[in-house]
Amino acid sequence: MNIERSTVLLKLFRTQAALAALMAFCCCSVPLVLADEAPQTVDPIKHQITGLFSPDRVRDLKEVFEKLPNIKLIKVDFENAEATVEYDPAKAFPGARSDQIVERFDNQLRGVSNSTFGVKPLRTIEKEKLTLIEIPIVGLDCKACCLAAYESVYKLPGVERATASFKEGRVTALVNPEMIDRVELEKALKQRGVQLPSP
C-alpha cells in the first residue's frame, strides 16, 4: 500500500514540476496577466521524520517548520514519526527531480534544525511485520541526551522508528526483526555511553 502511494506521489511530483516550469515561463513572459491569479494549490503529502524521539519534539518540529517558508506543516503523527506537509516542489525544491525531493527536503530540514530533524522516505515494510523493542536506560533527564541515545539506534539498518526518554527510562525501537535484534541495539546504546540498568 505504501509502495502504491509513493508511486502515485512521484507521478504527482512530476506533473507539478512540469506545471511549475510552465508557470515560471508564464511569469517571465506575461507577469501583468498573472499578478491577480489565485496561487497554485498543492496536495498534502506525508513523510517520515527523524528526530521525533519524544512527544515534546512535536512542538520543536513545528517551530523548525516556521523557518521553511515554502513548506507548510499540516499534521504530525508522533506514533508513526510522520508529518503531513504541503509544498510546491518548484518553489520548495527548485530544479529538483522528483526522486531528489526527499533528499532535498531532508537537507533543508537538517539545515534549519542543526541536524536534529530529518526526512526519510516512508517505510516500505508493513507495520504488522515490525517488532517493538523496549530497552530500559538510566541517565539525566536531558533532551539532548535523549537525542544522543535516539541517534545511536535510529540509523541502524532495520530500525524503522525509535523513541528515547531518560525521564521514562527507556528507549524504544520499532525494528524489522529479520535485520536487527535487541543485542545489537543495546550494543549501540552502550557504545554511545548510554547506561543500561544492572539486571
Next chain:
Amino acid sequence: MNFRFLTIVSVLLCATIGRAQTPIEFFQAHCYECHDKDSKQGDLDFTSLKLNGADPESFARWVKIHDRIEAGEMPPKSKPRPPAAEITRATKLLAESLIKAEQAKLAGEDLTGVRRLTRAEYENTVRDLFDMSGIPLQGDLPVDGSAHGFDKNSDALDISHVNMAKYVEAADRTLDMAITTQPKAPTVTKQRISLANPAGFVAHVLMNGDGVLLKNKQPDPDFPPAGEQNHLDQGAHERLGSFRNGASVGLFRHEDESFHPYFIEFVALYPGQYRMRTSLWSFQWDKGKVLPGRGTEAARLSVVQLSGDGRGGGHPSYVLGYYDAPSMNEQEHEVVTWLNYKETIGFNAASLAPTANYSRKGRAMAFTGPGITCDWFDIEGPLHDTWPPASHRVLFGELPIVEFKPADHPDVRPPRRIPVRREVGAGKNEPDKESGIWTVHSEQPLVDADRLLATFLPRAFRRPVDAETRQGYVARVQLRLKAGDCFEAAMRWAYRAALCSPDFLYHVEPTAKLDDFALASRLSYFLWNSMPDARLWELAGANRLHTPDLLHSEVERMLKDPRSQRFVEDFLGQWLKLRQIASTDPDRKLYPEFSAYLQDSMVAETRAYFRELMDQNLDASHLVKSNFAMLNEKLAVHYGIPGVSGSQIRRVPLPPDCPRGGFLTQAAILKITANGTTTSPVPRGAFVMARLLGKPPDPPPANIPAIEPDVRGARTIREQLEKHRTDTVCASCHAKMDPPGFAMESFDVIGGFRSQYRSIGEGDPAPRGSIDPFIGISFKLGPAVDPSGILPDERAFQDIVQFQSLMASDSRQLLKNLTEQFAIYATGRDISFSDRSQMAAIVAATEQQGGGVRTLIHQLVQSRFFQTR
C-alpha cells in the same frame, strides 16, 4: 697608526698609574702582618701589589681594599683598631689615587657607551611612535644581555646580524600594521559569547560535572547537573542549543593543564582596541543547590595568542586582569585593550581550588564547594576614533586613500596586499569584504615624501634631523619610484630603512653634557621606557627642558602618567628580579596552595608597593620595613591578615608585630630567592646584600660545593651551614650573607610564614591554617625554624621583625644603593669610583628633603651625573 698611538698612550697611562700614591705607612702598620709576601692571607700581598688603573682586576682589588678599610672590616676585629684619623687619612689618600687612576683611564671617553634600544624600549618606542599600543615586537627580538644588574647597559647591548635581520622583520610588521589598506574602518562587530561556547573547552566539562548551567541562579532545568551519569554526546547538545539558551555558566574548576576556557567564538581579525564587558558572580554549590558563597571570588581574563603553539599547557597568553565575582550578586566589568590578529580571550575561575568532578563518583551532584559564574561576555571592536588611524597618519599625513586601478598605471607595481582571512574556524566574526586595491595617493610624490619624512624622521630619531640626512631617505623614495613602485611602496622603503637605522635603534647622545633632546630621551627612557612625548619634544625644541623647575614639573607629570608603569615593571623586573618569578614551580606536595593567581598577586603586590613608595614619597627604610602592605584577598589570606576582600590590590595597614612590610617579606621576593622546593639562607642573603644593600658578595670559590637542603626534614639548613662556615675560606663572606638569609627563613618558598619546615618525609601532622579547605594536604611539619642571627657588627636579632628594624636603621645605605640602582638603570652605565661623590651628593640632597623615593628620582634627574653622557 691608530693602534700605535693607542699603545703609546696605554704605556704612558700605566706608568702614571703605577706611580699612584698608596698609604704605605698605614699598610705597614696595620696590614703587612697578614698580607705581606710571607703571610699572604686571602692571596693578598701588599708589598708587591701595585695600583694599575688600566687593569680592571687590579683596580677593582684596590677599590675593595679601600671599601673594607673604610667600612671598618679591615683590620679585622681580632686586631687593634687604628685611630680614626689614621683610617680617614689612609682612605682619603687611597680614594684620591683611585680617582686619579680612573680619570686617567677614562680621559676622553664617554661614561655612557653607545647603546642600542633594549627589546622593551624598542617595542614601547614603536608603540608610542605609531600609537599602536599593543603591537607585539619584543618577543621576536633576540634576548638582551645584562650588565651591572640591568639590560640597559651598553656593555650588554651588542648587536649582530641576527638582531639586524629581526629588526627588518619587525619594521615590516610595524608598517604592515600601521598602513591602512582600506578607505573605511573595519566594521565594528559586537558579539555576546557564552563561556560554554562549544569550541572553548567549557562545554565539555559542563557535560561531566566540573560546572553547571544556571538560570535565575538555579540549575538550568534543560541541562541538569551531571551526577551518577554524565551528559551524552557534546555534539547532540550543541545541535539542540543546550549551550546557547542564554544560561549562565557556573564553573567549579579552574584552568589546568588540560582545561583552558576561551571565548573562542571571537578571534581578532583586525588589530586594534576592543571593548570587553562581562558579568560575574559566585556561589556555593551544594550537591545541586545554589547557595550564597564564601565571599568574593576572582576570575581572570587573559589575551590568548592562537598563533602560538597550543599543545601541552595552552597557547601563549598574558593576563588582562583579575575581576571580582561577589557572592550571589552580579558585577559587571569593562576593559578596553588592544588585540592582535588571531588573539582571543581566555577565562579562568582563578580563586577556586583545583577540582575535578570529571571522573569522581556522583560528579556535580556529589560536590560541595565554591563556583564562579560568568553570565555573559561581550566584545566590541575594533574601535577607531578616526580613519585612517593615527598610525597611518604618522606615515602619510592627510594624503587621500584612493583606489589603485592597475590599468590606469601600467608602469607602476600595485602595492602588496594580503587579504584578511579567518584562520580559526571556531571564530564567528567575519572579515569585511574587500574590493579593489586602495592606497595612499600623492600628486607630487617627491614633495610629499620630503614633507612627510621631515615630520617623521625627527620623531622617530628623537632629535632634529638635518636636511642632508633627510635627503638620503628622499633619494631612496625617488629610486623606488623610478623602479616602478607606487608611492606607498616607495615610502615603505624609506620608512623601513629609518626603522632599521642606527639613528632609530641607538640612543644617540652628544658627548659630555646632554642637549635638551638627549635629556628628553634619557628622561623618557628612564621613566617611561620609551620615546619622549609631544610635550617633552616641544620643551626640548624650545631649549627649556634643562630649566630645573621645568624639569621637576616634567618628572612629576611623567610619574603620574600611566606610562610610568613601564618603569615600575621594567625596573623591578631587573632590580628585584621579578622577571624570574615564574622560573621555579613550587613542589605541589609541599606547597599545594600555590596557584597562578597567587603568583600574579605576588608580582602585583611588589609593583604596587614600589608605586606607593614613589607616590607617597616614602623614605628608604620602607624598602625593608613598613606598617602597611599592598594586598588583595588572595595575598591577605596567604599572609594571615584578615579583612581584605576581592582581587584588587589596595593599601592595608599591618597589625603590630606583623612579620610583613617591605620588600624582604613580600612573597614575590621570597619565591624568587627560593628554588621551588626549599629555601637557603645563602641565596636569600646574597640577594639582600646585592639588591638592597648594594654590597654583592664575591662569587663562591670554585671548589666549594653548594649546600643542598634536606627536603626529608632531618636536618635544617642552618645546621648544614654551621658546618660549612667552619671553613675559614667561607666564613668571612657567610658572616655577612647568612644573617639576612637566616631571618628570611621564617618564610617558605612561596612566601608563607612558617615556624616549622614543611616535609614530605618525617614530621608532625600539619594543620590546614589558611589553606583553602578544598585543597588536599599531604605534607608534614619538620624541624623548627630558627630565624635568629648576628650581623657582622655584632648586632643580634631573634626574628624577622627585629632584623627588619636593624636593616631599617641603616636607611642611608638603603638609599645609597637605591640611588645607584636608579642611576645605572637611568643612564645605562655602571657607577665608577669617581662617581661616588656625585652619588653621595644625590643621597645627601635627598636626605635633606626627607629621603623620599620620589625626591630621590628628582635629585637624580637634576644631577650632573644624569645630565651627562
